[in-house]
Amino acid sequence: MTKSKDGITIYLDTERSGTTYIKLRASIEIDGTNVNKRVSTGLIYNDDNMSLIKEEARPLFYKKLGLQLEEVVSLNDFLVDALDYINMNVNVETGRDREGKLKRYVLPFLGKQDVKKMTAAAIEKWQMTLLKNEVSPDLVRRSKRILKRIFKRAILLGYRTDNPVDATSLIRETNKGVHEIYSRDEVIKMIAFADPWLKTYILVIAILWLRTKVR
Secondary structure, eight states: EEEOOOSSSEEEEOOSSSSSEEEEEEEEEETEEEEEEEEEEEEOOOOHHHHHHHHHHHOOOOOOOTTTOOOOHHHHHHOOOHHHHHTTSOOHHHHHHHHHHIIIIIIITTSSSSSSOOOHHHHHHHHHHHHHHTTTTTHHHHHHHHHHHHHHHHHHHSSSSOOOGGSSSSOOOTTTTTTOOHHHHHHHHHHSSSSSSHHHHHHHHHHHHHOOOOO
8 A cells, every 4th residue: 555645545456356456535625525435547557657646646535536636725725825925015125025024934834824714713824833933923913914914815716704813812912022111320330431411312312211122
Protein backbone atom coordinates (compact mmCIF):
# COMPACT_ATOMS: atom_id res chain seq x y z
CA MET A 1 0.00 0.00 0.00
CA THR A 2 1.03 3.57 -0.59
CA LYS A 3 -0.50 7.05 -0.45
CA SER A 4 -1.33 9.38 -3.29
CA LYS A 5 -0.25 13.02 -3.11
CA ASP A 6 -3.76 13.96 -2.00
CA GLY A 7 -3.95 11.39 0.79
CA ILE A 8 -5.85 8.48 -0.79
CA THR A 9 -4.64 4.97 0.08
CA ILE A 10 -3.56 3.01 -3.01
CA TYR A 11 -3.42 -0.77 -2.87
CA LEU A 12 -3.22 -3.69 -5.31
CA ASP A 13 -5.68 -6.56 -5.75
CA THR A 14 -4.85 -9.62 -7.84
CA GLU A 15 -7.86 -11.46 -9.27
CA ARG A 16 -8.12 -15.19 -9.95
CA SER A 17 -7.19 -14.54 -13.56
CA GLY A 18 -3.82 -13.33 -12.32
CA THR A 19 -4.43 -9.72 -13.36
CA THR A 20 -3.52 -7.13 -10.73
CA TYR A 21 -5.66 -4.00 -10.52
CA ILE A 22 -5.04 -0.72 -8.73
CA LYS A 23 -7.63 0.07 -6.08
CA LEU A 24 -8.28 3.01 -3.76
CA ARG A 25 -9.46 3.35 -0.19
CA ALA A 26 -10.31 6.39 1.94
CA SER A 27 -12.61 7.78 4.60
CA ILE A 28 -14.88 10.51 3.25
CA GLU A 29 -17.79 12.55 4.54
CA ILE A 30 -21.20 11.76 3.06
CA ASP A 31 -24.25 13.60 4.41
CA GLY A 32 -22.32 14.66 7.48
CA THR A 33 -21.05 11.16 8.33
CA ASN A 34 -17.54 9.78 7.78
CA VAL A 35 -17.60 6.46 5.95
CA ASN A 36 -14.87 4.18 4.63
CA LYS A 37 -15.04 3.48 0.90
CA ARG A 38 -13.12 1.25 -1.50
CA VAL A 39 -13.16 1.48 -5.28
CA SER A 40 -11.36 -0.14 -8.19
CA THR A 41 -9.73 2.26 -10.63
CA GLY A 42 -10.21 -0.27 -13.41
CA LEU A 43 -6.53 0.20 -14.24
CA ILE A 44 -4.10 -2.69 -14.47
CA TYR A 45 -1.05 -2.34 -12.28
CA ASN A 46 2.02 -1.00 -14.07
CA ASP A 47 4.45 1.85 -13.46
CA ASP A 48 2.69 4.33 -15.74
CA ASN A 49 -0.73 3.75 -14.19
CA MET A 50 0.69 3.96 -10.66
CA SER A 51 2.34 7.30 -11.45
CA LEU A 52 -0.95 8.60 -12.82
CA ILE A 53 -2.95 7.46 -9.81
CA LYS A 54 -0.49 8.96 -7.35
CA GLU A 55 -1.08 12.35 -8.96
CA GLU A 56 -4.86 12.20 -9.45
CA ALA A 57 -6.28 9.64 -7.02
CA ARG A 58 -8.87 11.83 -5.29
CA PRO A 59 -10.75 13.03 -8.42
CA LEU A 60 -10.91 9.45 -9.72
CA PHE A 61 -11.98 8.13 -6.29
CA TYR A 62 -14.93 10.52 -6.14
CA LYS A 63 -15.86 9.90 -9.77
CA LYS A 64 -16.03 6.14 -9.21
CA LEU A 65 -18.34 6.74 -6.23
CA GLY A 66 -20.55 9.04 -8.28
CA LEU A 67 -19.77 11.98 -6.00
CA GLN A 68 -18.74 15.50 -6.84
CA LEU A 69 -15.34 16.45 -5.48
CA GLU A 70 -15.65 19.57 -3.34
CA GLU A 71 -13.24 22.28 -4.37
CA VAL A 72 -10.68 23.25 -1.75
CA VAL A 73 -9.57 26.87 -1.89
CA SER A 74 -6.60 27.35 0.41
CA LEU A 75 -5.72 30.79 1.69
CA ASN A 76 -2.40 30.48 -0.15
CA ASP A 77 -4.20 29.95 -3.47
CA PHE A 78 -6.86 32.58 -2.79
CA LEU A 79 -4.35 35.27 -1.91
CA VAL A 80 -3.45 36.21 -5.49
CA ASP A 81 -7.02 37.28 -6.23
CA ALA A 82 -7.59 38.73 -2.77
CA LEU A 83 -4.53 40.98 -2.84
CA ASP A 84 -5.66 42.60 -6.08
CA TYR A 85 -8.98 43.32 -4.38
CA ILE A 86 -7.78 44.68 -1.04
CA ASN A 87 -5.04 46.80 -2.65
CA MET A 88 -7.33 48.26 -5.30
CA ASN A 89 -7.41 51.82 -3.93
CA VAL A 90 -4.11 52.06 -2.07
CA ASN A 91 -0.63 53.15 -3.09
CA VAL A 92 2.15 50.70 -3.90
CA GLU A 93 3.86 51.11 -0.53
CA THR A 94 0.69 50.29 1.42
CA GLY A 95 0.05 47.30 -0.82
CA ARG A 96 3.53 45.94 -0.20
CA ASP A 97 3.13 46.49 3.53
CA ARG A 98 -0.09 44.48 3.57
CA GLU A 99 1.45 41.70 1.53
CA GLY A 100 4.44 41.61 3.87
CA LYS A 101 2.23 41.24 6.94
CA LEU A 102 0.29 38.42 5.31
CA LYS A 103 3.43 36.51 4.35
CA ARG A 104 5.05 36.97 7.75
CA TYR A 105 2.18 36.77 10.23
CA VAL A 106 -0.75 35.03 8.50
CA LEU A 107 0.22 32.50 5.83
CA PRO A 108 2.70 30.46 7.93
CA PHE A 109 -0.21 29.66 10.29
CA LEU A 110 -3.35 29.73 8.11
CA GLY A 111 -2.09 29.41 4.53
CA LYS A 112 -3.11 25.78 4.02
CA GLN A 113 -6.62 26.14 5.46
CA ASP A 114 -9.69 26.15 3.22
CA VAL A 115 -11.08 29.67 2.87
CA LYS A 116 -14.59 28.23 2.64
CA LYS A 117 -14.34 26.29 5.90
CA MET A 118 -12.04 28.39 8.07
CA THR A 119 -13.62 29.00 11.47
CA ALA A 120 -13.51 31.80 14.00
CA ALA A 121 -11.87 29.31 16.37
CA ALA A 122 -8.97 28.84 13.94
CA ILE A 123 -8.47 32.60 13.67
CA GLU A 124 -8.73 32.95 17.45
CA LYS A 125 -6.00 30.32 17.85
CA TRP A 126 -3.87 32.12 15.25
CA GLN A 127 -4.04 35.48 17.01
CA MET A 128 -3.28 33.91 20.38
CA THR A 129 -0.26 32.17 18.88
CA LEU A 130 1.08 35.47 17.57
CA LEU A 131 0.58 37.17 20.93
CA LYS A 132 2.31 34.30 22.75
CA ASN A 133 5.20 34.67 20.30
CA GLU A 134 5.46 38.31 21.43
CA VAL A 135 4.13 39.87 18.25
CA SER A 136 2.77 43.26 19.32
CA PRO A 137 -1.00 43.60 19.75
CA ASP A 138 -0.94 46.44 17.22
CA LEU A 139 0.63 44.22 14.54
CA VAL A 140 -1.83 41.43 15.27
CA ARG A 141 -4.75 43.86 14.97
CA ARG A 142 -3.50 45.21 11.64
CA SER A 143 -2.87 41.72 10.26
CA LYS A 144 -6.35 40.74 11.41
CA ARG A 145 -7.90 43.70 9.57
CA ILE A 146 -6.22 42.55 6.36
CA LEU A 147 -7.54 39.03 6.94
CA LYS A 148 -11.02 40.46 7.40
CA ARG A 149 -10.78 42.17 4.00
CA ILE A 150 -9.76 38.86 2.42
CA PHE A 151 -12.89 37.18 3.76
CA LYS A 152 -15.01 40.03 2.41
CA ARG A 153 -13.65 39.04 -0.99
CA ALA A 154 -14.49 35.39 -0.30
CA ILE A 155 -18.08 36.39 0.50
CA LEU A 156 -18.29 38.46 -2.69
CA LEU A 157 -17.17 35.46 -4.76
CA GLY A 158 -19.71 33.16 -3.11
CA TYR A 159 -17.24 31.02 -1.16
CA ARG A 160 -18.81 32.02 2.17
CA THR A 161 -21.83 33.76 3.63
CA ASP A 162 -20.11 35.03 6.77
CA ASN A 163 -16.85 36.63 7.86
CA PRO A 164 -15.24 34.49 10.60
CA VAL A 165 -13.07 37.38 11.77
CA ASP A 166 -16.20 39.16 13.07
CA ALA A 167 -16.78 36.40 15.62
CA THR A 168 -13.32 36.56 17.19
CA SER A 169 -12.44 38.41 20.37
CA LEU A 170 -11.02 41.91 20.23
CA ILE A 171 -7.37 42.48 21.08
CA ARG A 172 -7.20 45.11 23.77
CA GLU A 173 -4.51 47.77 23.95
CA THR A 174 -2.14 47.21 26.83
CA ASN A 175 0.00 49.66 28.78
CA LYS A 176 3.14 47.74 27.95
CA GLY A 177 5.83 50.07 26.68
CA VAL A 178 4.17 53.26 28.03
CA HIS A 179 6.38 55.42 30.22
CA GLU A 180 4.99 56.91 33.40
CA ILE A 181 4.96 60.68 33.96
CA TYR A 182 8.46 61.98 34.59
CA SER A 183 9.27 62.61 38.24
CA ARG A 184 10.50 66.00 39.52
CA ASP A 185 14.04 64.66 40.01
CA GLU A 186 14.10 63.22 36.47
CA VAL A 187 13.04 66.57 35.01
CA ILE A 188 15.72 68.44 36.98
CA LYS A 189 18.43 66.03 35.79
CA MET A 190 17.32 66.25 32.15
CA ILE A 191 17.30 70.07 32.24
CA ALA A 192 20.72 70.17 33.90
CA PHE A 193 22.38 68.18 31.12
CA ALA A 194 20.27 69.31 28.13
CA ASP A 195 21.27 71.75 25.41
CA PRO A 196 19.58 75.17 25.74
CA TRP A 197 17.13 74.51 22.87
CA LEU A 198 16.08 71.19 24.41
CA LYS A 199 15.32 72.59 27.88
CA THR A 200 12.14 74.30 26.65
CA TYR A 201 10.92 71.04 25.11
CA ILE A 202 11.55 69.15 28.36
CA LEU A 203 9.73 71.79 30.41
CA VAL A 204 6.70 71.60 28.12
CA ILE A 205 6.55 67.83 28.56
CA ALA A 206 6.88 68.12 32.32
CA ILE A 207 4.32 70.88 32.72
CA LEU A 208 1.67 69.21 30.53
CA TRP A 209 2.37 65.77 32.01
CA LEU A 210 2.79 64.28 28.55
CA ARG A 211 3.60 60.61 28.10
CA THR A 212 5.52 58.99 25.30
CA LYS A 213 4.84 55.58 23.79
CA VAL A 214 7.50 53.16 22.55
CA ARG A 215 6.65 51.47 19.23
